[in-house]
Amino acid sequence: MVTATEKKLLMKGNEAVGEGAMIAGCRHYFGYPITPQNELTAYMSRRMMDVGGTFIQSESELAAINMVLGAAAAGARAMTSSSSPGISLMQEGISYMAGQQLPAVIVNVARGGPGLGSIGPAQSDYFQAVRSGGHGDYHCLVLAPSTVQEMMDFTILAFDLADRYRNPALVLTDGLLGQMMEPVVLRQPDQRKPIDKPWALTGCKGRGPREIKSLYLDLDLHEAFNQCLQEKYARITQAERRCEHFMTDGAKVLLVAYGIAARICKAAVVTARSNGQAVGLFRPITLFPYPTPELQQAARGIQAVLVVEMSCGQMVEDVRLALGSTVPVSFYGRSGGNVVVTEDVLAQVQELL
Amino acid sequence: MKTVFARPESMKSTPMHYCSGCGHGIVHRLIAEVIDELGIRERTVCVAPVGCAVTAYNYFNFDVCEAPHGRTPCVATGIKRVHPGNLVFSYQGDGDLAAIGTAEIIHSANRGELITAIFVNNGTYGMTGGQMAPTTLLKQKTATTHMGRDAKLAGYPIKISEMLAVTPGSAYIVRGSVHSPKNILKAKRYIRTAFQTQLDGLGFSLVEVLSSCPVNWRITPTQSNRYIDEVVTKEYPLGIIKDVSKPADAT
Ligand SMILES: Cc1ncc(C[n+]2csc(CCOP(=O)(O)OP(=O)(O)O)c2C)c(N)n1
Ligand code: SF4
Numbered sequence: 001m002v003t004a005t006e007k008k009l010l011m012k013g014n015e016a017v018g019e020g021a022m023i024a025g026c027r028h029y030f031g032y033p034i035t036p037q038n039e040l041t042a043y044m045s046r047r048m049m050d051v052g053g054t055f056i057q058s059e060s061e062l063a064a065i066n067m068v069l070g071a072a073a074a075g076a077r078a079m080t081s082s083s084s085p086g087i088s089l090m091q092e093g094i095s096y097m098a099g100q101q102l103p104a105v106i107v108n109v110a111r112g113g114p115g116l117g118s119i120g121p122a123q124s125d126y127f128q129a130v131r132s133g134g135h136g137d138y139h140c141l142v143l144a145p146s147t148v149q150e151m152m153d154f155t156i157l158a159f160d161l162a163d164r165y166r167n168p169a170l171v172l173t174d175g176l177l178g179q180m181m182e183p184v185v186l187r188q189p190d191q192r193k194p195i196d197k198p199w200a201l202t203g204c205k206g207r208g209p210r211e212i213k214s215l216y217l218d219l220d221l222h223e224a225f226n227q228c229l230q231e232k233y234a235r236i237t238q239a240e241r242r243c244e245h246f247m248t249d250g251a252k253v254l255l256v257a258y259g260i261a262a263r264i265c266k267a268a269v270v271t272a273r274s275n276g277q278a279v280g281l282f283r284p285i286t287l288f289p290y291p292t293p294e295l296q297q298a299a300r301g302i303q304a305v306l307v308v309e310m311s312c313g314q315m316v317e318d319v320r321l322a323l324g325s326t327v328p329v330s331f332y333g334r335s336g337g338n339v340v341v342t343e344d345v346l347a348q349v350q351e352l353l
Numbered sequence: 354m355k356t357v358f359a360r361p362e363s364m365k366s367t368p369m370h371y372c373s374g375c376g377h378g379i380v381h382r383l384i385a386e387v388i389d390e391l392g393i394r395e396r397t398v399c400v401a402p403v404g405c406a407v408t409a410y411n412y413f414n415f416d417v418c419e420a421p422h423g424r425t426p427c428v429a430t431g432i433k434r435v436h437p438g439n440l441v442f443s444y445q446g447d448g449d450l451a452a453i454g455t456a457e458i459i460h461s462a463n464r465g466e467l468i469t470a471i472f473v474n475n476g477t478y479g480m481t482g483g484q485m486a487p488t489t490l491l492k493q494k495t496a497t498t499h500m501g502r503d504a505k506l507a508g509y510p511i512k513i514s515e516m517l518a519v520t521p522g523s524a525y526i527v528r529g530s531v532h533s534p535k536n537i538l539k540a541k542r543y544i545r546t547a548f549q550t551q552l553d554g555l556g557f558s559l560v561e562v563l564s565s566c567p568v569n570w571r572i573t574p575t576q577s578n579r580y581i582d583e584v585v586t587k588e589y590p591l592g593i594i595k596d597v598s599k600p601a602d603a604t
Contacts, residue, residue: 028434054434058427059460066424066457070400070431073418078431096421201416201432203396203439209365211410213419 007186013151013177016184017107018043020155021079023189026105027053028078030067032060034086035119036175037109041081061086065093065106072102073212075200077159081107083175084125085116087133094168095134098229099214101199103162105155106140107171109178112337120337121175123259126314129172130288137226139233141169141240142287144258148182154285156187163195165236172287174310176260176339233289242285243294247273251280253352254299256319257308258284261340265308268345279349287315292322304352305329308340361385363394365414374574376564377406379531380444380473383541385413387548388440397440400429404446405479423454426461429468440548442469447488448478451513455487458517458559465522465556469547472514472559475566476585483569487511490588495569510588514561518595524556526595530563532581536591546596555597563589 011019018040021029029044041057048055054071058064064080071078082090087108097104110125112118132138141161143154151173158169201210216222244262247269248254257265262283272279282298284291299305305327307316316331323329332348334340360366363385371378388394394415401409403422410417420428425443433441450458450472458470477495478484484497488510492501502510518526525547529540540562547558563585565577572580593599 028431030431056430056434056464059456062424063427063457063460066421066427067431067434069420069424070418070428070433071435072431073428074398074432074435076435092421093424096419100419201398201418202436203398204415205395209410209413209415209417211417211419213410213417215407215419217408 008183009186010181011148011184012039013148013173013180014039014109015043016148016151017081017155017171018047019186020152021105021159022047022051023152023187024077024156024159025189025194026077026079026159027051028071028076029054030056030058030064030071030078030080032058032064032082032086034083036111036121036178037081037083037107039178040107040109061089062092065090068104069093069097069100069102072097072104073100073201075197075202077163079105079107081109083109083111084113084122087125087128091128091134094140095132095136095138096214097168098132098138098140099136100212101166102168102212103166104168105158105162105171106168107155108173110172110174112335118337119175121177121260121339122311122335122337123174123261123309124311124314124335125172126287126309126311129170130290138229139288141165141167141236142172143169144172144285144287145177146259146263146283148177148180149184151177152184152187161240165232167232167236172259174260175337237289240286241289241291241294243291244283244285245298246281246283248280248282248298250278252278252303253349254302254305255279255281255308255345255349256284256295256305256315257281258287258315261308261310264340264342265345268342268349271342271346272349277349277353290318290322295319295322299323299327302327306348306352307331308345309333310338310340311335361389363388363414365412367411369412370408371405372568374565374567374577375405376475376531376562376566377473379537380471380562380564381409381412383537383544384471387541387545388415390545391548393440396438398432398436400425400432400441400443402443402445402449404449406444406446406473407480409444423449423452424457425449425454426457426466426468426470430461430466433466433468437467440551442471442548444471445473446479447472447474447476447486451487451511455513458513459520462517462523462557462559463520465524467551467554468557469551470559471544472561473564474561474589475564477566477569479566479569483566490584512589514559514594517559522557523559523595524597525550525558527559527593528561528563528589528591530581530586530591532563532565532578550598561589563591
């Protein structure tokens with residue numbers, strides 16, 4: 001319910017991300033233009049000017065992510081955004097931030113790949129997002145919105161989770177959600193005191209000097225540090241799995257999809273149900289941590305699982321890992337910037353019933 | 354008894370890992386002395402490079418951040434924008450600043466970013482075993498120019514400081530050296546002026562320091578100092594390249 005004090009605005013997905021960052025108290029944005037997220041960079045340049053924050057249009061995504069690294073090391077809530085080719089360039093910095101345990105938010109308004117690909121919306125950066133897109137044993141927290149409201153809400157959440165776990169957090173979305181306009185309830189800024197950062201580089205007044213680094217020349221120390229990271233990821237996996245069950249009660253066929261594809265699947269589920277077909281949707285909201293136990297639970301008694309993605313099949317691997325041979329898993333996807341359509345999802349479902 | 358020489362407060366007592374005759378240790382000490390003299394240790398943040406000085410946090414007694422190779426000025430930019438009242442400097446080798454980080458340093462200078470770069474030019478990649486750097490002199494033998502650097506194959510020694518001086522955002526660009534006591538004292542004055550330039554908000558500042566790497570040059574420390582004096586300074590002339598606080602020509 002929208003209360004009287006809540007403002008509802010018509011916003012583009014990209015702008016909702018930007019406003020979410022402002023609400024979360026982010027005052028340092030660094031970015032480089034790329035379609036289909038240009039509205040976000042432009043929005044941040046305007047908003048940062050309004051509030052006296054920092055906006056830098058950097059010379060590259062490499063520069064942008066490393067400015068984020070510096071601002072995060074200095075203790076600020078910092079953010080960058082880009083689309084697939086730009087996110088590839090940022091992987092070096094993201095790996096460093098994972099190793100330095102620096103919190104920051106990175107938004108990928110993904111488009112078709114590989115290479116320059118297309119500017120159409122895509123979900124083909126899933127592997128890059130959830131494994132460890134750069135070098136080394138690490139994970140980013142990954143959130144996948146599927147509405148413009150969630151573009152705002154998950155950006156706010158991404159800042160909170162990043163700070164809580166001292167870890168980079170990714171909002172993985174796509175060009176369609178970025179460009180789409182929907183009414184959004186403007187959230188209120190969190191009134192709680194910002195989290196303490198007793199590691200931040202502020203100048204060593206009244207304390208000993210601090211260092212932020214990822215280098216461990218002693219191999220055993222490095223291994224021990226990697227184990228600490230693994231323990232952190234286990235804690236994150238324990239506490240932060242998020243997912244949505246949509247009309248899964250009594251379902252015979254379970255669709256599994258995230259982000260914009262999940263939204264299209266919802267329409268398919270509603271149609272199927274109105275035709276008396278027992279179809280439901282399981283939507284992972286966090287892609288790392290992946291809601292594996294919840295998916296296993298949801299797939300109990302299911303006759304067939306259909307994974308729907310705007311890629312040639314990436315998340316489907318995690319679904320197969322989760323479900324093993326307990327239930328047949330098939331895949332339907334479009335790629336190259338093409339969007340999955342309800343009719344095709346329904347046709348696939350037809351074969352499985 | 355009066356103490357005439359002591360470790361600056363801005364320096365930790367950790368023994369340095371640098372090879373004997375290496376210039377890095379001298380440059381570290383000059384920075385620490387200047388920071389002590391300016392009384393700004395508690396508001397200084399250094400960004401260390403990937404290179405032989407990667408563990409600068411073991412030696413500097415103030416906050417230090419690691420940066421990916423060459424992205425050093427970007428990390429410094431991020432820190433400075435969050436804490437504009439701090440002194441933020443990047444410490445970079447010639448591979449870090451003049452090869453992999455060329456774009457980053459040029460745009461930091463061009464934005465007039467209020468940071469200082471301390472640029473240690475030893476004409477080679479010390480850490481990875483003495484390969485050619487963009488600053489390597491013609492005919493200089495390195496691990497990747499066995500017959501000496503040949504311009505036809507590997508281009509020319511790059512004068513990055515002169516390039517940076519062209520950008521309107523840079524306020525103070527200077528080249529010093531640490532191959533002799535006289536030059537060491539001069540280099541210290543340059544570092545002090547560069548930091549002051551930042552504190553006064555005048556713009557981007559950079560001190561290039563010609564420095565020796567005897568191990569990879571395969572000569573003794575003494576020969577290295579003579580080599581800088583007789584050969585390196587011919588390619589990279591010492592002195593102020595740009596200083597906006599002093600108009601070049603008043604006539
Ligand atoms: C992305 C990346 N590429 C290459 C390296 C390997 N590497 C480490 S230090 C270095 C060059 C160091 O040379 P310089 O910047 O001149 O510093 P010096 O060691 O001479 O002080 C290189 C190429 C690296 N660590 N990261
Ligand atoms: S390799 Fe060269 S630059 Fe590195 S510590 Fe030794 S002398 Fe110094």
